[in-house]
Amino acid sequence: MVRTxxxxxxxxxxxxxxRDVAEGLAAAPKTLPPKWFxxxxxxxxxxxxxxxxxxxxxxxxxxxxxACSAGIARASGADTxxxxxxxxxxxxRLLLEALYERGGPAGYVPVDVSGDFLxxxxxxxxxxxxxxxxxxxxxxxxxxxxxxxxxxxxxxxxLGSTIGNQTPEQRAAFLGDLRGTMEEGETLLLGADxxxxxxxxxxxxxxAQGVTAEFNRNVLRVIDRELGADFDPALFEHVxxxxxxxxxxxxxxxxxxxxxxxxxxxxxxxxxxxxxxxxTEISSKFRKEGIASxxxxxxxxxxxxWTDPEGDFSLLLARA
Numbered sequence: 001m002v003r004t005x006x007x008x009x010x011x012x013x014x015x016x017x018x019r020d021v022a023e024g025l026a027a028a029p030k031t032l033p034p035k036w037f038x039x040x041x042x043x044x045x046x047x048x049x050x051x052x053x054x055x056x057x058x059x060x061x062x063x064x065x066x067a068c069s070a071g072i073a074r075a076s077g078a079d080t081x082x083x084x085x086x087x088x089x090x091x092x093r094l095l096l097e098a099l100y101e102r103g104g105p106a107g108y109v110p111v112d113v114s115g116d117f118l119x120x121x122x123x124x125x126x127x128x129x130x131x132x133x134x135x136x137x138x139x140x141x142x143x144x145x146x147x148x149x150x151x152x153x154x155x156x157x158x159l160g161s162t163i164g165n166q167t168p169e170q171r172a173a174f175l176g177d178l179r180g181t182m183e184e185g186e187t188l189l190l191g192a193d194x195x196x197x198x199x200x201x202x203x204x205x206x207x208a209q210g211v212t213a214e215f216n217r218n219v220l221r222v223i224d225r226e227l228g229a230d231f232d233p234a235l236f237e238h239v240x241x242x243x244x245x246x247x248x249x250x251x252x253x254x255x256x257x258x259x260x261x262x263x264x265x266x267x268x269x270x271x272x273x274x275x276x277x278x279x280t281e282i283s284s285k286f287r288k289e290g291i292a293s294x295x296x297x298x299x300x301x302x303x304x305x306w307t308d309p310e311g312d313f314s315l316l317l318a319r320a
Contacts, residue, residue, distance in 0.1 A: 007139040034281035045215040060313035069098035080152030086110030107133040161193040164284040175298035198242040205240035213238030228264030251281040
């Protein structure tokens with residue numbers, strides 16, 4: 001049995017897209033948030049990215065979960081798993097199995113913006129785990145943290161280094177808000193990609209087959225379809241660069257020629273100069289001491305730190 005709370009409607013998502021596109025195209029330099037990559041086509045492209053030889057984060061995180069889920073379950077003392085940005089929930093199954101071995105989790109709360117996809121994934125997990133209370137929440141976790149269900153001994157999981165898509169200022173605000181919704185003693189399981197050779201980092205976001213390039217340009221197709229825009233994705237080149245000062249990867253779309261784009265739903269036009277770049281994603285990479293400091297400032301204590309054998313990726317457990 002799956003219970004579903006919906007704090008986001010299609011109208012909410014449409015308003016959010018309109019706001020993000022209007023603000024982003026008017027900014028200097030232009031920006032678009034990465035959450036709009038993920039329509040059905042974009043989600044499929046991302047799944048393809050996770051299987052590419054250059055893209056190590058998903059494999060590394062899965063390896064940590066396979067090796068360390070039992071230790072994570074034991075250290076957390078949790079009986080309820082809350083997953084922010086749940087997606088398909090495949091990696092979460094490893095955590096749920098570990099919690100079962102400790103006597104069984106009381107509940108699983110997957111949170112995602114895609115309602116239909118979330119309900120399907122939640123139903124599959126509920127079918128595979130009889131007796132598990134699955135409470136799916138259709139919400140934007142950056143906006144709706146106070147509305148998430150409480151109760152039990154919760155471990156809040158944010159996997160895939162999703163935290164890296166936020167700027168340091170956004171992370172500070174988000175972690176502070178999250179801490180404000182958690183009881184003392186509850187835990188946060190956070191996936192964090194680590195600083196490493198810039199050549200490997202850039203390759204992970206600019207693969208030889210061009211799948212990431214198609215994924216990046218997909219945001220333009222979403223805007224064309226949803227807002228009646230006339231972006232031509234072929235007029236934009238995919239760019240991935242390492243910023244050594246901020247220690248993050250930036251994905252950008254670079255205009256191949258000067259041209260003008262009209263967004264009908266916004267009654268708006270945006271001019272692109274030849275070579276002009278529009279940022280579509282940042283992906284921060286972390287060092288242990290840095291993320292520990294950020295967590296401490298938000299009211300968490302870093303208790304456990306796990307990495308894959310190559311030291312590419314980390315999972316950390318912090319207690320409120």
